[in-house]
Amino acid sequence: MADLNKEFDLVVIGSGPGGYWAAIRAGEYGLSTLCIEKDPKLGGTCLHVGCIPTKALLHNADVMDTFRNAKELGVDVGAFSLNWAQVQARKDKIVSKHAKGIEFLYRKNKVEWLQGQATWAGPGRLEVATSQGRQTVRAKNIIIATGSAARMLPGLTPDDRILTNIEILKLDALPKRLVIIGAGAVGVEFASIFKRFGTEVTMLEALPRLVPIEDEEISKELEKAFRKQKIEIQTGAKVEKVERTAAGVKVNYTTADGKPQVAEADKVLVAVGRRPVTEGMNLEKTRIQTERGFIKTDAFMRTGEPNVYAIGDVVFGTPQLAHVASMEGMVAVAHIAGRPVDPIDYLKIPNVTFCEPQVASVGLTERAARDRGLRYKVGKFPFVGNSKATILGSHEGFIKMLADQDDGTVLGVHMIGPMVTELISEAVLGMQLNVAADELMETVHAHPTLYEAVLDAANSVYGLTINA
Numbered sequence: 379m380a381d382l383n384k385e386f387d388l389v390v391i392g393s394g395p396g397g398y399w400a401a402i403r404a405g406e407y408g409l410s411t412l413c414i415e416k417d418p419k420l421g422g423t424c425l426h427v428g429c430i431p432t433k434a435l436l437h438n439a440d441v442m443d444t445f446r447n448a449k450e451l452g453v454d455v456g457a458f459s460l461n462w463a464q465v466q467a468r469k470d471k472i473v474s475k476h477a478k479g480i481e482f483l484y485r486k487n488k489v490e491w492l493q494g495q496a497t498w499a500g501p502g503r504l505e506v507a508t509s510q511g512r513q514t515v516r517a518k519n520i521i522i523a524t525g526s527a528a529r530m531l532p533g534l535t536p537d538d539r540i541l542t543n544i545e546i547l548k549l550d551a552l553p554k555r556l557v558i559i560g561a562g563a564v565g566v567e568f569a570s571i572f573k574r575f576g577t578e579v580t581m582l583e584a585l586p587r588l589v590p591i592e593d594e595e596i597s598k599e600l601e602k603a604f605r606k607q608k609i610e611i612q613t614g615a616k617v618e619k620v621e622r623t624a625a626g627v628k629v630n631y632t633t634a635d636g637k638p639q640v641a642e643a644d645k646v647l648v649a650v651g652r653r654p655v656t657e658g659m660n661l662e663k664t665r666i667q668t669e670r671g672f673i674k675t676d677a678f679m680r681t682g683e684p685n686v687y688a689i690g691d692v693v694f695g696t697p698q699l700a701h702v703a704s705m706e707g708m709v710a711v712a713h714i715a716g717r718p719v720d721p722i723d724y725l726k727i728p729n730v731t732f733c734e735p736q737v738a739s740v741g742l743t744e745r746a747a748r749d750r751g752l753r754y755k756v757g758k759f760p761f762v763g764n765s766k767a768t769i770l771g772s773h774e775g776f777i778k779m780l781a782d783q784d785d786g787t788v789l790g791v792h793m794i795g796p797m798v799t800e801l802i803s804e805a806v807l808g809m810q811l812n813v814a815a816d817e818l819m820e821t822v823h824a825h826p827t828l829y830e831a832v833l834d835a836a837n838s839v840y841g842l843t844i845n846a
């Protein structure tokens with residue numbers, strides 16, 4: 379049990395990738411630190427019902443693909459099937475190993491933690507509802523890292539058939555048919571998992587394309603690949619009603635051209651974005667400003683209440699990504715500790731979506747560059763020209779690079795294809811260092827590797843592609 383008699387240098391509310399990184403860094407800086415977490419285990423959404431379990435399942439789906447294609451590789455695997463119980467057990471083991479890992483890192487860095495629900499009790503004071511009753515905690519600084527929860531469609535509540543990211547990870551059997559509402563990262567990743575596990579998947583997306591935050595050419599390529607995999611896609615769909623039936627669920631929707639349609643399935647996944655978790659915290663009694671529940675901060679993550687910071691999904695106007703939350707935590711803690719720190723450049727944040735084919739990007743899309751009135755040139759290189767992609771039998775997709783017309787500075791890189799969630803880091807580092815495409819052209823890339831495709835994309839910015 380944490381010693382609550384002292385005033386902590388820092389109290390972090392929430393132990394997701396924002397909160398636990400912040401708490402550990404504060405420990406490293408020698409600040410007396412307490413983390414308050416409402417759940418019995420550390421790690422938050424990302425570890426328990428987000429990034430980690432979904433990527434574990436995506437790995438299972440990739441292995442299924444490898445087995446499906448084994449014959450072509452000259453490997454005779456005979457009959458194979460998915461052992462759902464074992465898939466679930468492995469996923470749960472990965473999650474609990476990492477939750478224990480955070481507890482270990484807390485001990486190592488002298489971070490104390492308390493299970494309970496924190497509410498504001500006045501400047502520098504929080505009240506925490508714990509299993510042993512209400513406790514008061516005093517803090518010189520507070521970081522709110524309470525994260526987000528799945529947004530539901532009006533009138534719906536999650537149950538055993540109407541699912542969010544939480545319920546879908548606990549299914550005791552594979553659904554035969556699944557309707558997914560929303561084709562952002564959550565929607566396309568679950569489509570990619572369940573389709574490859576053998577479920578019939580229908581996606582209903584309100585906007586005209588899948589992964590709408592990505593460059594339009596990427597959305598088009600993903601739609602082509604998904605259709606080839608026999609994932610049913612309705613873009614421009616307006617969901618009218620979701621109801622339970624005797625056997626499952628029924629979704630009434632209108633197609634882009636105005637036709638009423640019905641999709642029936644065993645389960646429906648609602649993946650239409652996430653809302654901030656701030657209710658019940660008494661934030662209205664503070665000087666913190668909010669917008670639709672999201673907390674407004676400055677570039678150092680300070681809220682309107684002195685010595686109170688906010689990081690991660692709960693923050694207004696920054697991307698809801700684990701790696702953004704972690705880096706916002708680094709900025710906030712450095713600021714609290716009086717260490718030199720620069721604000722985050724949100725243009726240099728990687729987006730990585732682990733569907734098959736994978737999608738990854740950093741910087742401006744072509745539309746965003748146009749909207750900003752920038753003069754740019756575009757290079758594009760298809761993986762079909764990359765020898766490692768041939769070796770892997772994974773030829774779908776391309777890398778598209780946008781560079782400043784005059785000095786070649788890389789403005790954005792958009793990828794779809796094999797292992798691009800890893801390849802994007804070269805582009806992220808390049809952009810962080812304000813690299814120009816011609817400097818990437820002069821950088822020796824090992825052969826034969828997938829990341830040679832980045833070199834080829836940089837070459838193609840200047841019309842000089844060798845391999846396509």
Ligand code: NAD
Nearest residue numbers: 560561562563564565582583584585649650651698730731
């Ligand atoms: P999202 O906002 O990224 O996508 C939601 C999608 O649902 C959008 O395309 C939107 O147009 C659509 N939509 C909204 N209302 C709809 C309706 N009524 N009918 C049909 N479609 C509708 O949200 P998400 O996919 O739930 O993800 C939440 C957050 O978590 C995002 O910020 C996402 O980037 C992040 N996330 C990231 C990863 C990753 O990095 N790999 C994985 C999962 C989630």
